[in-house]
Amino acid sequence: MRPDNASYYRGRFAPSPSGLLHFGSLIAALASYLDAKHNNGQWLLRIEDIDPPREQSGASSEILKTLESYGLHWDEDVLYQSQQSAIYHEVLAELAEQKLSYYCRCTRAQIKAQGGIYQGQCKNLAQPVNNSAIRINNTVGISQYNDLIQTQVTCDTKLAQEDFIVVRKDGLFAYQLAVVVDDIYQNISHVIRGCDLLEPTARQLSFYQILQHNAPKFGHFPLAVSKPGFKLSKQNSAPAIDKNNPLPSLFSALVFLGQHPPNGLQTASVDELLTWAITHWSIAQVPKSQEIILQV
Structure with missing residues (x-):
């Protein structure tokens, strides 16, 4: 059980x-x-390799190298979700x-034809194991929560109540299961991530309650988009950051997050920039918009 202590932080x-x-x-x-x-908390790294x-190929090791080149060093051994199967099966x-x-x-076609929200048709049908997904019996359905950045968040009620x-049908663990179980396993107290996960957070808060575990505190920063509704992502072929020249991207990321680093730090070392950023970090200065269009 996570200590009820304001100074306890695991991100x-x-x-x-x-x-x-x-x-x-x-x-x-x-x-x-x-x-x-x-x-004064700990920062952990988890590789979500369950799909x-x-x-x-090779992306996991390249991610680690890139983070290190940007001075972002994790505090414990990397957790790979592909090694968590026994724990997921235990929870299931x-x-x-x-x-x-x-x-x-x-x-998906059947659900889409019914308005895009699953209606619980299989709940009492005792469907066979083969070629079936597993759904949670969502007895909670949280649709509102307080966010460290966005303040009050309200999600679609029907989606929040969906089972x-x-x-998945192909036997792979779904994101909602893995992320909640792993956050419990790693005793995560705070989750800071993008606004594309505002609605999944509502589901995860419900899942924590179903599992009778304390939930982390959540904060969602704006998404970096190239145009409205078009976020930077691997699926959209966003260019990789340069691990051989990290300072410009680090500085730009601080500006994006509303932290106003002094211009003189554009020629500083990575360690100097991060030292300044840690000292002066203010989550209250992070913009509350859900998207910010990058000027290319």
């Missing part, structure tokens, strides 16, 4: 190895790192025993 950065780190990834890493270090079809067994999960054979998937 994390959790990239997927589906590609190299881009500017949006750097913002996520830097914001979570600075918030942890400013609060092999989407992973890029507990959910099944408590009748908090069930098998579902509905297709979401924890194991």
Whole structure:
């Protein structure tokens, strides 16, 4: 159980190895790192490698090298989700025993035809294991929560109450299962990440309550977008940041996060810039908008 202590801080950065780190990834890493270090906390690194079809060979090791070149050093051994299967299965067994999960054979096309929100058709049908997903029996359905950056967040109520998937039909663990179980496993107290995860956070808060665990505090910074609704991402082929010349990208990321570093630090060392950033970090200065268009 996490101590109820304001000085207790364990943050994390959790990239997927589906590609190299881009500017949006750097913002996520830097914001979570600075918030942890400013609060005298620990910063952990987790590689979310539970979706092999989407992973890029060599990306995991390249991510580690890039973070190190940017001076972002993690405090404990890297956690790889691919090594957490036994723990995920243990949680799934507990959910099944408590009748908090069930098998579902509905297709995306069927759900889309019903308005895009799963209606619980399979909940009482005792569907077979083969070719079925596993859904959580969402008895909580949190749709509002307080955010460290965005303040009050309100999500779509029907989506928040949906019985979401924890194991996909292809047998792969779903993001919602892995991220919550791993945050519990690593005793994470604070999660600082992008606004694309505002609605998944509501589901995760519900899942914490179902699992009877304390949830971390969440803060969501604006997404870096090239145009409205088009975020920088590996799927959108965002260019990788330069690990051989980290200072310009680090400085730009601080500006993006509203931290106003002095212009003189543009010619400083990475360590000098990060030392200034840790000391002067203010989460209150992070913009509350959900997107910021980058000037290219």
